[in-house]
Amino acid sequence: MVRAALQPRIELRAMKRLVPLLSAIVVGCASAPPEPARDARPLAEILEASSPAEWRKPDPENTFYLDLATGRVVIELAPAFAPRNVESIKRLVRQKYFDGLSVYRVQDNFVAQWGDPDEKKDLGGAPKKVAPEFSRTIDGGLEFVALPDRDAYAPETGFSHGFPAARDSGAGRAWLTHCYGTLGVGRDNDEDSGNGAELYVVIGNAPRILDRNITVAGRVIRGIELLSALPRGTGNLGYYEKPEQRTPIRQARMAADLPQSERTPLEILRTDSPTFRALVDGRRFRKDQWYKVPAGAVDVCALTVPVRAPK
Amino acid sequence: MVRAALQPRIELRAMKRLVPLLSAIVVGCASAPPEPARDARPLAEILEASSPAEWRKPDPENTFYLDLATGRVVIELAPAFAPRNVESIKRLVRQKYFDGLSVYRVQDNFVAQWGDPDEKKDLGGAPKKVAPEFSRTIDGGLEFVALPDRDAYAPETGFSHGFPAARDSGAGRAWLTHCYGTLGVGRDNDEDSGNGAELYVVIGNAPRILDRNITVAGRVIRGIELLSALPRGTGNLGYYEKPEQRTPIRQARMAADLPQSERTPLEILRTDSPTFRALVDGRRFRKDQWYKVPAGAVDVCALTVPVRAPK
Numbered sequence: 001m002v003r004a005a006l007q008p009r010i011e012l013r014a015m016k017r018l019v020p021l022l023s024a025i026v027v028g029c030a031s032a033p034p035e036p037a038r039d040a041r042p043l044a045e046i047l048e049a050s051s052p053a054e055w056r057k058p059d060p061e062n063t064f065y066l067d068l069a070t071g072r073v074v075i076e077l078a079p080a081f082a083p084r085n086v087e088s089i090k091r092l093v094r095q096k097y098f099d100g101l102s103v104y105r106v107q108d109n110f111v112a113q114w115g116d117p118d119e120k121k122d123l124g125g126a127p128k129k130v131a132p133e134f135s136r137t138i139d140g141g142l143e144f145v146a147l148p149d150r151d152a153y154a155p156e157t158g159f160s161h162g163f164p165a166a167r168d169s170g171a172g173r174a175w176l177t178h179c180y181g182t183l184g185v186g187r188d189n190d191e192d193s194g195n196g197a198e199l200y201v202v203i204g205n206a207p208r209i210l211d212r213n214i215t216v217a218g219r220v221i222r223g224i225e226l227l228s229a230l231p232r233g234t235g236n237l238g239y240y241e242k243p244e245q246r247t248p249i250r251q252a253r254m255a256a257d258l259p260q261s262e263r264t265p266l267e268i269l270r271t272d273s274p275t276f277r278a279l280v281d282g283r284r285f286r287k288d289q290w291y292k293v294p295a296g297a298v299d300v301c302a303l304t305v306p307v308r309a310p311k
Numbered sequence: 312m313v314r315a316a317l318q319p320r321i322e323l324r325a326m327k328r329l330v331p332l333l334s335a336i337v338v339g340c341a342s343a344p345p346e347p348a349r350d351a352r353p354l355a356e357i358l359e360a361s362s363p364a365e366w367r368k369p370d371p372e373n374t375f376y377l378d379l380a381t382g383r384v385v386i387e388l389a390p391a392f393a394p395r396n397v398e399s400i401k402r403l404v405r406q407k408y409f410d411g412l413s414v415y416r417v418q419d420n421f422v423a424q425w426g427d428p429d430e431k432k433d434l435g436g437a438p439k440k441v442a443p444e445f446s447r448t449i450d451g452g453l454e455f456v457a458l459p460d461r462d463a464y465a466p467e468t469g470f471s472h473g474f475p476a477a478r479d480s481g482a483g484r485a486w487l488t489h490c491y492g493t494l495g496v497g498r499d500n501d502e503d504s505g506n507g508a509e510l511y512v513v514i515g516n517a518p519r520i521l522d523r524n525i526t527v528a529g530r531v532i533r534g535i536e537l538l539s540a541l542p543r544g545t546g547n548l549g550y551y552e553k554p555e556q557r558t559p560i561r562q563a564r565m566a567a568d569l570p571q572s573e574r575t576p577l578e579i580l581r582t583d584s585p586t587f588r589a590l591v592d593g594r595r596f597r598k599d600q601w602y603k604v605p606a607g608a609v610d611v612c613a614l615t616v617p618v619r620a621p622k
Contacts, residue, residue, distance in 0.1 A: 108536040109491050109615075134324045134604075152460045152608040179419050189600045205491045205516050205612055209597060212604045225419040225543040232536040286520060289500045292552040293445075293523045301516055304420075 011039050027262050036225035042288075046278050047269075047306060055308070056162070058221065058266060060255035062086065064093050065264065066114070067250045068103075073201075073223040074264050075183055080142075080161045080167060080215045081176050082133040085185050086094075089196035089217060090255045093252045093266035095124045097197065102246035103230060105237025109204030113121075113186060114249060115197050123197065123254035132191040133215045138167060142174055147280065149297035153177075153208045157261065157300035158286040159271035161217060179206045179301035181224050185215040203228040206301035221264060269306040279306070319415075343355050353599075356385035357457065357589050357619060358437070358580075366585035366619070367473070369577060373397065375404050376575065378561045384534040385575050386494055391453075391472045392487050393444040393528045396496050399437060400507035400528060403404030404563045404571075407437045410507065413557035414541060418549025423538040424497060426508050426562060428550070435509065443502040444485035444526045447476060453485055458591065460573070460608035464519045465489075468611035470582035474530060474601075475611045478524065487527035490517045490612035492535050496526040512541040517612035532618050533577060580617040 047185070049277060060078045062255055066073040081088045098114070101121065107115040122262040144167055146158040154166035164182075167174040176182065184204045187194030194215060201220055215308065220227070240246050255263050269276050280303060285294045344472060369387045377384040390397045400585045403409065409425070412432065416424040447453070455478055457469040465477035475493075487493065493513045498505030505526060512531055531538070541558055544551040551557050566574050580587050591614060596605045 044579055106540075108539055149459045149463045151463060152610045153606055191603060206610075208610065208613065209602075209606045211595065211606070213602055228419055228541055229417075229540055283520065290523055291520075292502060293466055295423065295520045295522065299463045299517075299519065 004163060010073055032085070036120040041284055043279060046275060046282065047249075050269065050275040052274050053269040054270050056270050057310075058255075058268060060263065062087075062090075062218075063255040065251075065253050065255060065258075066098070067252070068226055068247060069250065070194075070226050071223055072264060073226050074266060075218050076162070076163065076199070076221050077183075077215065077218040077269075078163050078176060081136055081163070081165075081174075082215050083186070084130050085133055085194070085196055085215045085217045088130045088198070089125050090254060091184075092123070092196055093095075093254055094257065095126065095255075096251070097124065097126070098249050098252035099298050100249065102248050103227065104233075104246045105146075105200075105239045106203070106227075106230045106233050106236065110207060111184075111200040112203050112266065113200040114196065115186070115199060117246075119197075121197075123195070126153075127195055127260060128199070129192045130161045130195045132194070132211045133217075134191075135173045138169065138174050142167075143272070143280050144174065145276075147300055147303075148283070149293050149299070153179060153211060159276075161273050161304070162268055162305060163216075164303070166300070177206070177247065177300055178202055178208055178210045178216065180204070180304075181221075182216055183218040183220065184210065187214060196269065201227055206299075208301075210270070212219065222264065265310050267308050267310050269308075276305070279303075318614060320469040321544045324429050330339075334519060338391060354590060355576065355595050357586060357593065361584070363588040365581050365586050366578040367581050368621075369566075369579060371574065373401075373529075374532075374566040375400070376562075376564050376566060377409070378563070378567075379537055379558060380561065381577060383535050383539050384536055385532050385577060387473070387532050387579075388529040389472065389474050389527065390496075392447055392474070392476075392485075393526050395441050396444055396505070396507055396526045396528045400496075400510070401565060402437050403434070403507055404565055405568065406437065407562070408432065408435065408437070409560050409563035411511055412559070412560050415557045416511075416550045417486040417514070417538075417541045417544050417549065419543045421513070421518060421549065422495075423514050423541060424509065426497070426510060428557075430508075432508075434506070437508070438506055440501075440503045441496075441506045443498075443505070443524075445502070447448075447525045448483040449480065449483055449485050454487065454583070455480075456587075458609065458614075460595070462608070462611065463535065470587075470611075470616070473616060474554075475583050475614070477611070486518070486523050488502065489519055489521045490519070490530075491512055491515070491615075492531040493527055494529040494531065496528050507531075512538055517610075522532065529605055532579060533575065562621060576621050578619050579622050580619075582616060590617070592613075 051081045062077040064075050078084045101116050103114040104117040142156050149158045156167045165178045165179045166177050183192040184200050185196050186198035235241045283298045287294045372389040375386050388397045412427050414425040415428040455469050457467055457472045462468045475488045475490045477488050495511050496505040496507050497509035546552045592607045598605045615616045
């Protein structure tokens, strides 16, 4: 649980010192100098002090499991940003479309991708094309918790509905950003050529160049290491050269369709909670026994939203 | 070779379309609107058209090999930024200190780390402490090829001596940035507690929070997938729980100490070359059959310096 919590990182050397996740937490603001008053609580302690109301359970109707021989990847879908693509993915999952297909592409520092590499499996009536949802309007007051720091790619970044996101108020648009763990809908050259039958997850440095060019439909909330540690494909773009190198998908299921006993119960820290805000500032102004110079800023893709098993 | 070249990324879906790395290249500037005149050459073609003088061979006196059962990781050291730590690493390599030790920590979306987890192996007279080299002065005109876009963490980013770097002209300092593939010198809480005996490589989203907090001594120029695809440690912070889970290091050697036949010949595109500049702009303004909206910017850690086998 602590593992996923903004990835508390301590000294890189000692095995002995596994305890002192001692990061100083600072309630600062964007323009503050890098030495504001400090809250001495370690990140883990901040999390411990969170209230139950600050955690949410992902909706089982919008959570799906990708079950591999090595374990389960849990993915939360983002209907607030990609309603049509999410609907198509859910339809395919419910048709058991992915069962027996494979992870057929793993490109280092980029993506792991799954589906039917031959694109021959019957879609069972699911649409071949789905309207692109590369960004959405912010009309009607899209929930958005802004981060205070500069970003190379967007006027503003932050979190929306719990997902890393960007916003351009001038253009009236918002979109989900490509960060580690982001789930996207593969497509061909035509904008509407994706339908959720080929999906990818980011397993490297945030490929923000993809933002607004492809539909982001969710993110991995548990088990990404089952994808990120897969052998890299040695073919062009990380495709496996031999079919037997692919990783079979045992089954993909909507959480809602499994009995309670087969679900993976998880809670996610709300990104509009005081505890999340404290964690963000803890990252921005982290200074403790190990950290000597606070970064003074944090990138939206350098933050990991804490996920835990329910207490 | 093309594989490493700024990672040309095309459509995420089709296996059929492996050819069209068709990215439009634009010679633009920071303030330009995202639709300037376009150079229609694909990235691969830009690389092909580079002149031999735009490529450099890494100095064998500052290149070392980490040989695993699965292959060779090639690392270029950065004496311009960490002369004392590089000297210590070279001394340890030449003493065969790393031979028979292991990669004992792999934390997902963070680092792979190697050395002696018990810190018991004889250092053979090598210093236990080396003065920290977290940043350096820019006095005397440090070579620096600046990127034009904003960065969350530093006033300016770019490349220096071929490495991703940041610069604060006001403070008169520069430092190497923590990007995918960056090599760092593990340390305890004391700034001088690292000596190169424990080294780590970044295998996840750029952990820029480490910048200026630890000595960066180089970067992986080939074979990072041998580290990034290792099974993740299930202990705290990615340490393996059982010694047998560790990946043994067969040997570490300076390139200069091996006969020519045992070296891995490589060339690296100069980051102060016109071709590299064209590739940077190609990333920033990429718009082609697949990319619909140019990012308009690029982050220093989203760029990969092309590496190739000599022709």
